[in-house]
Each structure stands twice: as C-alpha cells, then as structure tokens.
Amino acid sequence: MSHAVHEPPSSFIWKYIFSVDHKVIGIQYLLLALVAVFIGMLLSILIRFNLVWPGTELSILGSLFPVGAPGGVMTAEFYLAMLTMHGTIMVFMVLTTAPQGGFGNYFLPIQIGARDMAFPNLNMLSFWITFLSFVTLISAFFVTGGPPISGWTAYAPLSALGEIAGPGLGLGQDLWILSLALFSVASLLGALNFITTTLDLRAPGMTLMRMPLTVWSWFVTAILGLLAFGVLLAAGVLLLLDRLAGTSFFIPGGLVLNDQLVIDHKGGSPLLWQHLFWFFGHPEVYIAILPGMGVTSQVLSVFSRKPIFGYKAMVYAMFGIGIMGFMVWGHHMFMSGLSPYSAIAFSLLTTAIAVPSAIKTFNWLGTIWGGRVRFDSPMLFAIGFVSLFVSGGLGGLFLNQPATDIFLHDTYFVVAHFHLIMGVAAIFGIFAGTYFWFPKMFGRMMNEGLGKVHFWITFVGVNAIFMPMHFLGMVGNPRRYAELTAYSFLGEVQSLHLFITIAAFITIAAQFIFLANFIHSLFKGKKAAENPWDATTLEWVIPSPPPHDNFGPVDPVVYHGAYEYSVPGEEADFLLQTDKDKETVEH
Amino acid sequence: MAAIAPPRPTDHGAPAGGDSGNRTGLPVDRGYGGGGGSSPRADLPEQRYYTGMMAALAGITMLFTGFTSAYVVRKGLSTDWVPLQLPSMVWINSLMLLASSVTIEQAKRHFSVIPLLKRWWSLTALLGFGFLVGQWMVWQQLIGAGVFISSNPSSSFFYVLTVAHAVHLAGGVIALGYLTFRLWTGRLTPVAAGVMALYWHFMGGLWLFILLLLVLWG
Numbered sequence: 001m002s003h004a005v006h007e008p009p010s011s012f013i014w015k016y017i018f019s020v021d022h023k024v025i026g027i028q029y030l031l032l033a034l035v036a037v038f039i040g041m042l043l044s045i046l047i048r049f050n051l052v053w054p055g056t057e058l059s060i061l062g063s064l065f066p067v068g069a070p071g072g073v074m075t076a077e078f079y080l081a082m083l084t085m086h087g088t089i090m091v092f093m094v095l096t097t098a099p100q101g102g103f104g105n106y107f108l109p110i111q112i113g114a115r116d117m118a119f120p121n122l123n124m125l126s127f128w129i130t131f132l133s134f135v136t137l138i139s140a141f142f143v144t145g146g147p148p149i150s151g152w153t154a155y156a157p158l159s160a161l162g163e164i165a166g167p168g169l170g171l172g173q174d175l176w177i178l179s180l181a182l183f184s185v186a187s188l189l190g191a192l193n194f195i196t197t198t199l200d201l202r203a204p205g206m207t208l209m210r211m212p213l214t215v216w217s218w219f220v221t222a223i224l225g226l227l228a229f230g231v232l233l234a235a236g237v238l239l240l241l242d243r244l245a246g247t248s249f250f251i252p253g254g255l256v257l258n259d260q261l262v263i264d265h266k267g268g269s270p271l272l273w274q275h276l277f278w279f280f281g282h283p284e285v286y287i288a289i290l291p292g293m294g295v296t297s298q299v300l301s302v303f304s305r306k307p308i309f310g311y312k313a314m315v316y317a318m319f320g321i322g323i324m325g326f327m328v329w330g331h332h333m334f335m336s337g338l339s340p341y342s343a344i345a346f347s348l349l350t351t352a353i354a355v356p357s358a359i360k361t362f363n364w365l366g367t368i369w370g371g372r373v374r375f376d377s378p379m380l381f382a383i384g385f386v387s388l389f390v391s392g393g394l395g396g397l398f399l400n401q402p403a404t405d406i407f408l409h410d411t412y413f414v415v416a417h418f419h420l421i422m423g424v425a426a427i428f429g430i431f432a433g434t435y436f437w438f439p440k441m442f443g444r445m446m447n448e449g450l451g452k453v454h455f456w457i458t459f460v461g462v463n464a465i466f467m468p469m470h471f472l473g474m475v476g477n478p479r480r481y482a483e484l485t486a487y488s489f490l491g492e493v494q495s496l497h498l499f500i501t502i503a504a505f506i507t508i509a510a511q512f513i514f515l516a517n518f519i520h521s522l523f524k525g526k527k528a529a530e531n532p533w534d535a536t537t538l539e540w541v542i543p544s545p546p547p548h549d550n551f552g553p554v555d556p557v558v559y560h561g562a563y564e565y566s567v568p569g570e571e572a573d574f575l576l577q578t579d580k581d582k583e584t585v586e587h
Numbered sequence: 588m589a590a591i592a593p594p595r596p597t598d599h600g601a602p603a604g605g606d607s608g609n610r611t612g613l614p615v616d617r618g619y620g621g622g623g624g625s626s627p628r629a630d631l632p633e634q635r636y637y638t639g640m641m642a643a644l645a646g647i648t649m650l651f652t653g654f655t656s657a658y659v660v661r662k663g664l665s666t667d668w669v670p671l672q673l674p675s676m677v678w679i680n681s682l683m684l685l686a687s688s689v690t691i692e693q694a695k696r697h698f699s700v701i702p703l704l705k706r707w708w709s710l711t712a713l714l715g716f717g718f719l720v721g722q723w724m725v726w727q728q729l730i731g732a733g734v735f736i737s738s739n740p741s742s743s744f745f746y747v748l749t750v751a752h753a754v755h756l757a758g759g760v761i762a763l764g765y766l767t768f769r770l771w772t773g774r775l776t777p778v779a780a781g782v783m784a785l786y787w788h789f790m791g792g793l794w795l796f797i798l799l800l801l802v803l804w805g
Contacts, residue, residue: 234653
C-alpha cells in the first residue's frame with residue numbers, strides 16, 4: 001500500500017483526483033477551503049442583512065428556501081440555521097483545512113527535505129474523508145427542516161432531542177454530527193501522518209532545531225489535533241446515541257418542550273456535553289491559529305532580511321500554547337454554574353497563556369526591528385496577522401475574568417473577540433501563506449498591486465467590522481438574536497449595526513479582488529523564478545512548481561538553520577539551508 | 588493503516604533516477620532499509636510504522652479517555668444508575684484476548700522458525716476472531732435478558748465501550764488476517780509483525796482497562 005516511492009501517475013484521475021502526491025492533496029484541501037469560505041461568507045451576508053433589515057422581503061431567498069424564508073422573509077429559526085452553518089463551515093472546513101491540510105500538506109515534506117508524507121495513501125484517504133464530511137455538512141441545507149439551529153457548539157439538550165426541539169434538529173442535526181465525526185477521523189489520520197513525517201522523514205542535517213517555524217507549527221498543530229479530535233469523536237458518538245438510540249447521556253429529566261413533557265429521557269447532563277465539546281473546542285482554536293503563527297514567523301523573517309528573533313523561544317512558546325490549550329476549556333463555561341473555585345483555576349491558566357503569546361508577539365516585533373523591510377503582499381498580511389492577534393488577544397483579557405465574563409459572555413464582545421483572534425487572524429495567516437507560496441506552487445507571481453489593494457481594504461474592513469462589536473457588547477447587545485428591534489435600549493446602536501453591515505459587504509466584495517488575482521495569476525501571472533523572495537528554506541532550492549518527487553533522485557543535505565539572513569561576511573544577504581562550505585553564525 | 592502496509596524489506600535496486608545529478612553535492616545514504624554504499628536514494632525509514640502506530644494509539648487513547656470521563660461524570664451525577672451484571676461469557680472472552688497477547692509474542696520470538704511462527708501467528712488471529720464472536724454472544728445474551736443500550740446509563744456505557752473496543756479490535760483482526768496471508772506467501776516482515784503486536788497488546792490493555800472500569804466502577 002504505502003509505497004515510499006511512487007512514480008508520477010499519468011492519467012487524469014490518478015494525477016489530480018485520487019492522487020497520493022502530497023502537493024496535489026495540499027491543493028485539494030486549499031480548493032475545498034476556498035469553496036467553503038465563499039459559502040461561509042455568503043451566510044454571513046445573510047446574517048448581517050437580517051440584523052439590519054429584519055423582515056425585508058428577498059424573493060430569491062423565498063424561492064431558494066421556501067420553508068426557512070417563506071415569502072422571502074427570513075424566520076428567526078432560519079437565521080439560527082445560517083449562524084450554525086456559518087460557524088461550522090468556517091471553523092472546520094476553512095480554518096482547520098486550509099492552514100494545516102492545505103499548506104501543511106504541500107510544504108511540510110518539502111521543507112524537511114522529504115519526497116512525500118510518511119503514508120501517502122493514508123494522506124489521500126484523509127482528504128477524501130474530509131471531502132465526504134464537507135458534502136455531508138452541506139447536504140443539511142437540502143433536507144427537510146434544513147440545517148440545525150443549535151450553533152456550531154451544538155449545545156445539548158437542544159441538539160440532543162431531535163425534531164421536536166425545532167426545525168433542523170431532526171435529520172439536519174444528524175448530518176451535522178455525522179459530518180463532524182467524519183471530519184474527526186480524517187483529522188486524526190492527517191495528524192498521525194504529519195507527526196510521523198516530521199519525526200522520521202527529515203533529510204540529513206535537518207535537525208529539529210534547524211526546522212523552519214512553519215514546520216514546528218504544523219507539528220504542534222498535529223499533536224493538538226491528535227489529542228483533541230478523539231474527544232470530539234467520542235462526544236459526537238454519545239450525542240448521536242442520545243438522538244437515535246434513546247440513551248440519556250446529555251438529556252436531563254423533566255424537560256418540557258412545546259408543553260409536552262419529555263418522558264423517555266432522564267438523568268443526563270447537558271454540562272457533560274459542554275465539557276467534552278470544549279475540551280476539544282479550545283485546542284481547536286489553536287489548531288486554527290498556530291499554522292498562521294508559523295507562516296507569520298517565516299514571512300516576517302524573509303521580508304525583514306533578518307533571522308527570526310529568539311528561534312528557540314518561538315518553538316517553546318508554541319509548545320507552551322499547545323499544552324496550556326488543553327487546560328483552559330472551562331473558560332467557555334463560566335456562565336454554566338461552574339464552581340467558582342474551578343472558574344478561578346481556569347481563569348488563571350487562561351491568563352497564563354498570555355505569557356507564551358506575548359513572547360511570540362515581542363519576538364515578531366524584534367524580528368522586524370531594524371530590518372530592511374520589504375513591504376510585499378505576504379509581508380503586509382503577516383504584519384496584519386500580528387496586529388489582529390494583539391487586538392483580538394487583548395479582548396481575551398476581559399473575557400478570561402469570570403467577573404467581567406458574566407456581563408460580556410452572551411454579548412457581541414465575544415463575537416468580536418473570537419472573530420478577530422481565531423477567524424480573521426487565521427485568515428490573514430492563510431493569505432500571507434497564499435501570497436508567499438503561490439509562486440512556488442504554481443510557478444507564477446501574483447499581481448502585487450492587486451495584492452496591496454486587497455490587503456488594505458481587508459485590513460481596514462475587518463477592523464471596521466469587529467472593533468465596534470466590542471462597544472455593542474459593552475452596552476449589552478446580546479449575540480445569537482435574529483432581531484434586535486424589540487429592545488429599546490438597543491435603538492441607539494442600530495446605526496452602528498448598519499455601519500458594521502456596510503463594512504462587511506465592502507470587505508467581502510474585496511475578496512473578489514483576491515479571487516480574480518488568484519485566477520488571473522494562475523494563467524497569466526509573471527513567471528516565477530526558483531527563489532523569488534530570496535528565502536532560505538528547502539522549498540526554494542527546487543523548481544517552481546516542484547517536480548513530482550520534489551528533490552529528484554537524491555535527498556538534499558542541510559547545513560544551516562532556517563533563518564540565515566544578512567550573515568556578516570557573505571556576498572548574498574542569505575544562506576540557503578543547503579549551502580555547503582559557508583560559515584553559519586550561531587544566534 | 589500502518590500496521591497492514593509495511594513495504595517489503597528492500598534490498599533495493601536503486602529506484603528511478605539512478606546515479607544522476609546530485610544538486611546538493613553529496614551522495615546520500617540514510618542507511619535505512621539495509622541499502623548499502625552510496626545508493627542514491629534510500630527507501631523511507633521503517634521506523635515510520637512504529638511512529639505512526641504510536642501516534643494512532645495516542646489518538647485511540649483520547650477517544651476512550653473521552654468515553655471514560657463521560658462515564659465517570661455521568662455515573663457521579665446520576666440517581667438512576669443500576670449496576671450491570673456482566674455475563675460470564677465476558678470472562679472467557681477476556682481470557683482469550685489475554686492468551687492472544689501471549690501467542691503473538693510467541694510468534695514474534697519465533698520469527699525465524701517459520702513453522703512455529705505460522706502456528707503462533709494463526710493462533711493469534713483465531714483467538715482474536717474468537718473474542719469478537721464471544722463479544723457478539725455477550726451482546727445477544729444481554730439483549731435476550733432485556734438489557735438494551737437505552738435501558739440504563741450503565742448499559743448504555745457498557746455497549747458504547749465494548750462496541751467501540753470491538754470495532755478497533757475488528758480492525759486488528761482484519762490486519763492480522765491480511766498479515767497471515769502475507770506470512771503464507773512469504774512476505775511478512777519483522778517490522779509488520781512488531782507493529783501489529785504493538786497494536787494487539789494495546790487492544791488487550793485497553794480491554795483490561797474497560798473491564799476494570801466496568802467491574803470496579805460499575
């Protein structure tokens with residue numbers, strides 16, 4: 001099965017569909033994420049539209065969703081269904097697939113000097129299970145009752161009771177759970193492959209401490225995935241059994257639904273679901289953001305023409321964030337009646353994550369400091385990542401205190417926080433990666449002017465969307481509500497909502513600049529050289545795009561660390577990792 | 588599945604490419620897979636099967652950790668928990684599984700003595716299959732006695748834990764069967780046998796853990 005050396009396939013199906021080449025699989029993941037992100041954005045348009053103009057008739061919506069939007073007017077339940085699907089698609093199908101499955105698959109083997117992943121067939125299987133998971137999730141739009149309305153966290157008992165609890169909670173919720181179970185299996189297989197590849201397939205000379213920080217970030221992310229997705233899978237199995245087999249893991253007794261007493265369930269614990277879900281859910285946040293940190297470190301160093309500041313500290317900080325990520329899930333549950341003693345422990349541990357996060361931030365700033373900075377598109381997005389990571393992270397300081405969280409928890413403050421730090425920052429990491437590696441992947445350059453326009457509209461746009469949401473939260477604007485017109489105290493912030501919606505529409509429109517640039521550059525972009533950014537790591541010593549077996553018949557040999565820029569006494573201002581007979585300056 | 592798919596121990600003739608240009612200046616042999624001298628490209632290291640299996644076991648551990656913590660929490664909170672009387676068949680099954688760990692170890696130790704290897708190895712596969720059949724009978728007995736998955740949280744967890752274990756064990760039995768086929772066609776490698784044994788012992792240990800949980804905390 002998993003043969004180490006595979007010949008380049010010649011037929012279309014084996015070359016592009018059921019390929020075992022990590023590069024093709026990486027692109028498959030990226031395309032899946034690209035389709036998913038546009039669906040997710042479309043849903044956010046509907047969400048923002050309804051918040052500002054509730055009750056408006058949209059005939060196209062009426063014909064697409066006769067049940068969810070009868071006569072073209074969105075129902076509150078339909079709004080919740082859009083919310084659920086927006087969250088699920090973005091978190092799983094975009095933020096988890098693109099940075100890890102996409103770029104990780106494509107560049108991890110190349111950056112450590114390997115020909116492919118450790119188990120190429122398993123790699124293909126991972127992608128196709130992910131694809132199946134995506135199709136299963138999307139199919140929830142087309143079944144009776146539509147998609148579930150229980151949110152991306154699927155809190156029990158709402159998610160556990162079935163159709164009786166609301167539209168979309170029948171078959172739609174079943175499909176949702178099935179989709180996530182499949183996704184968990186695919187992620188576990190993927191993680192196993194990433195870990196083995198990093199540990200066992202490094203080229204001669206590629207010691208652990210010579211690995212690019214991108215590789216470290218994919219490695220730590222894989223460890224998180226390996227330890228987190230099993231728990232989500234367990235939770236999903238139990239939830240499905242509650243729904244289909246009549247068990248009571250999460251369903252308490254004495255529930256009354258639509259004036260009917262639920263009699264066939266008793267004794268279950270809804271909080272048990274929350275514990276299991278968030279034990280997975282918090283590491284998941286880091287699964288989304290860590291690869292972005294890796295790309296940012298890489299790009300900042302290349303475009304500042306300086307070694308990364310504090311390489312080892314960066315590695316240890318990533319491990320610190322990863323390990324602590326497993327100990328803080330309770331901070332999602334301050335409002336659930338958690339014991340105050342546990343809450344204090346979770347709060348302190350959460351606050352402590354600020355330490356490795358600050359180490360990373362200061363080292364990023366230290367890397368740029370005094371550098372000969374080149375402001376190309378990848379660099380702009382990497383700097384944008386740092387900015388968003390800081391502004392999103394500062395919001396976290398208010399939410400990790402139980403006392404302030406009690407007020408802010410169910411408001412837009414939380415929406416602002418997690419979108420900035422998990423959503424948008426991670427997306428900026430993906431953009432930085434795309435602009436940075438596009439020349440290597442497709443052999444052509446992306447248009448630099450369009451890239452800059454895309455960056456500035458997006459950067460200003462996301463700040464215009466999510467910064468004001470902090471204020472909405474502070475005045476007590478609740479989240480998850482389809483309509484806010486019934487609350488007189490929110491009358492004065494309605495204009496702010498309008499501002500946010502307009503900003504969102506403009507920002508989303510700007511993403512078509514990216515799409516156009518992407519597609520145009522694919523065919524008409526300037527031919528890319530082997531190493532257009534004067535970078536040091538192994539992907540830049542092979543042709544663009546790389547051949548099927550990456551390095552040809554002979555394994556590369558590594559002589560230097562990944563960040564040898566502006567080395568004193570050298571002619572060029574960088575040393576390739578494969579440059580022999582050159583002095584390395586120890587940092 | 589790493590366990591099922593070891594490459595043949597290669598005394599490789601050089602794969603595609605031969606001795607053509609070396610961009611990096613040095614002939615490279617990673618010393619894996621027994622290739623000698625300046626063979627231009629070694630096969631992937633077989634260590635990857637062990638690493639991959641260890642990672643897989645970590646993932647499986649977390650799955651059962653999830654179930655176990657749910658078990659502990661649900662039992663601790665409940666007022667409706669009725670302890671489950673384990674059918675006696677469970678003990679016979681447990682003995683079979685324990686015995687199969689011994690037999691696979693014997694197989695490993697007699698790897699070079701083909702008739703012994705064949706005997707111990709196929710005995711392991713048979714015991715594994717016997718365990719699955721035995722588990723099936725346990726479930727049938729319980730169902731016959733009116734103990735369903737929804738009867739009580741204790742029975743819910745009994746079915747969840749034993750079925751989840753059986754699914755993983757069934758994967759192991761299929762792998763054992765496949766490797767038995769390879770053994771008979773003379774293509775079973777020590778690495779494949781070692782990785783298989785690792786998985787198999789883990790499944791035995793996992794079963795002991797589940798059994799202890801059900802007995803001591805039932």
